[in-house]
Amino acid sequence: MKQSETSPSGAAVRPLRVSRVQSPLTGTTVVPGDKSISHRSLMLSALAKGTTHITGLLEGEDVLCTADAMRALGAVIHRHADGSWTVEGRGLGQLQEPADVLNMGNSGTSARLLSGILASHNMMSVMTGDASLRRRPMKRVIIPLSETGARFMSREGGRLPLAIQGSAEPKALEYRLPVASAQVKSAILLSGLNAKGETRVEEPVPTRDHTENMLKHFGVQISVEETSAGGRIIRLQGGQSLKAADVIVPGDPSSAAFIVVASLLVAGSEVVIENVGLNVLRTGLFDTLREMGGQIEVLNQRIEAGEPTGDLRVKASALRAVDVPAERASSMIDEYPVLSVAAAYAEGVSRFRGLGELRVKESDRFASTIALLEVNGVRTSVEGDDLIVHGTKGAIPGGGCVGTHMDHRLAMSATVLGMVADQPVEVDDTTFINTSFPGFFELLNRIGAGLAA
Ligand SMILES: O=C(O)C1=C[C@@H](OP(=O)(O)O)[C@@H](O)[C@H](O)C1
Numbered sequence: 001m002k003q004s005e006t007s008p009s010g011a012a013v014r015p016l017r018v019s020r021v022q023s024p025l026t027g028t029t030v031v032p033g034d035k036s037i038s039h040r041s042l043m044l045s046a047l048a049k050g051t052t053h054i055t056g057l058l059e060g061e062d063v064l065c066t067a068d069a070m071r072a073l074g075a076v077i078h079r080h081a082d083g084s085w086t087v088e089g090r091g092l093g094q095l096q097e098p099a100d101v102l103n104m105g106n107s108g109t110s111a112r113l114l115s116g117i118l119a120s121h122n123m124m125s126v127m128t129g130d131a132s133l134r135r136r137p138m139k140r141v142i143i144p145l146s147e148t149g150a151r152f153m154s155r156e157g158g159r160l161p162l163a164i165q166g167s168a169e170p171k172a173l174e175y176r177l178p179v180a181s182a183q184v185k186s187a188i189l190l191s192g193l194n195a196k197g198e199t200r201v202e203e204p205v206p207t208r209d210h211t212e213n214m215l216k217h218f219g220v221q222i223s224v225e226e227t228s229a230g231g232r233i234i235r236l237q238g239g240q241s242l243k244a245a246d247v248i249v250p251g252d253p254s255s256a257a258f259i260v261v262a263s264l265l266v267a268g269s270e271v272v273i274e275n276v277g278l279n280v281l282r283t284g285l286f287d288t289l290r291e292m293g294g295q296i297e298v299l300n301q302r303i304e305a306g307e308p309t310g311d312l313r314v315k316a317s318a319l320r321a322v323d324v325p326a327e328r329a330s331s332m333i334d335e336y337p338v339l340s341v342a343a344a345y346a347e348g349v350s351r352f353r354g355l356g357e358l359r360v361k362e363s364d365r366f367a368s369t370i371a372l373l374e375v376n377g378v379r380t381s382v383e384g385d386d387l388i389v390h391g392t393k394g395a396i397p398g399g400g401c402v403g404t405h406m407d408h409r410l411a412m413s414a415t416v417l418g419m420v421a422d423q424p425v426e427v428d429d430t431t432f433i434n435t436s437f438p439g440f441f442e443l444l445n446r447i448g449a450g451l452a453a
């Protein structure tokens with residue numbers, strides 16, 4: 001593909017040819033801030049009274065979309081020269097009607113969480129996104145949020161653009177999640193903040209709990225109860241005011257994932273990644289890689305702003321196949337594309353169970369992960385929602401051209417695959433990496449990847 005071509009978003013396409021890395025990856029590094037926590041810090045601080053200082057905010061395009069949206073809703077948001085941010089909140093119920101369409105770019109988290117806030121404020125708003133986001137299902141939030149009294153108009157199938165008439169007197173919801181989704185859970189909890197009475201969300205499988213943790217950090221009383229079946233029930237009373245509270249965002253474990261897998265696979269590597277968020281509802285990949293024989297050590301474990309954090313020391317390791325249970329999927333839902341690269345390099349046949357949710361991410365990640373492997377000579381098979389990867393014992397043929405379909409995680413996984421494949425790998429477009437991991441190639445090159453990017 002030529003440099004002059006444009007992606008479906010209209011931006012210039014940036015293809016990349018990735019060749020096998022010739023020497024070990026070494027050194028100490030840090031990855032950018034956690035995307036989930038960054039979104040929530042901007043949304044909750046805009047709903048709070050007072051000024052919140054945020055350090056370590058991810059300055060990726062997804063989070064910048066959230067910042068723009070919260071500005072359009074009346075929050076005053078500044079980035080300072082030292083990279084920290086301040087948000088002067090409006091207070092709950094005090095958001096202003098946005099004067100124009102809110103553009104959520106490539107970001108499902110922005111669109112779904114914000115829909116909970118917009119539905120519970122008495123105003124009219126319209127939300128859109130890029131071609132990838134406009135394909136993704138929004139009914140999962142529209143259906144429950146309609147019960148609050150808010151009205152939604154969307155394209156066929158509940159797709160963006162979405163018009164929302166927020167409710168003047170939002171009703172509190174009682175809702176059991178039909179899919180394991182932290183975005184849906186969070187949308188309902190955020191709408192419950194400005195509703196009358198108790199909001200109750202039950203999740204059959206625990207999902208990332210950053211919204212719950214950060215609500216507590218902003219002074220909201222919220223109860224979390226474990227059910228006998230292994231799920232959780234979360235309750236909060238509407239009408240509690242949020243108080244500005246400074247936030248320190250840890251490094252994103254979902255970004256660290258690419259550096260961890262690359263360091264495990266490139267022979268002789270030893271890399272330390274400092275300040276990685278280690279919330280147990282996010283670390284399924286690291287557990288899985290350890291089961292495969294990966295040497296990943298946690299150093300300097302601590303709690304920072306309510307979230308477990310630590311440094312990871314990763315040493316190149318011979319990996320063997322793994323069988324990942326469906327119950328683990330929500331703790332590593334964004335990590336399957338890069339796990340599949342590790343499994344392709346490992347010895348033996350791996351199985352990842354229960355991956356239905358991968359079909360509704362930035363791309364259909366079930367299909368695009370299979371294509372990533374197959375086009376590079378790695379055998380896969382599918383049984384229902386299970387993905388089976390036939391490991392090559394360190395001999396991934398490579399030589400393929402990978403279609404990334406506006407999906408940052410596909411582009412980064414393809415890069416890692418190219419770094420250890422026998423033949424160079426073409427990645428059709430790397431522009432979307434900036435949604436979650438600005439500086440990805442620079443970081444890899446600092447630890448010795450020698451990429452031409
Ligand atoms: O709540 C969040 O910040 C996220 C939840 C997950 O999505 P789902 O809620 O759709 O599983 C994840 O895939 C996404 O990257 C971020």
Ligand SMILES: C=C(OP(=O)(O)O)C(=O)O
Pocket residue numbers: 062106107108109110334361362409436
């Ligand atoms: C699925 C992802 O994000 P979002 O849903 O916010 O687009 C992701 O970052 O992998």
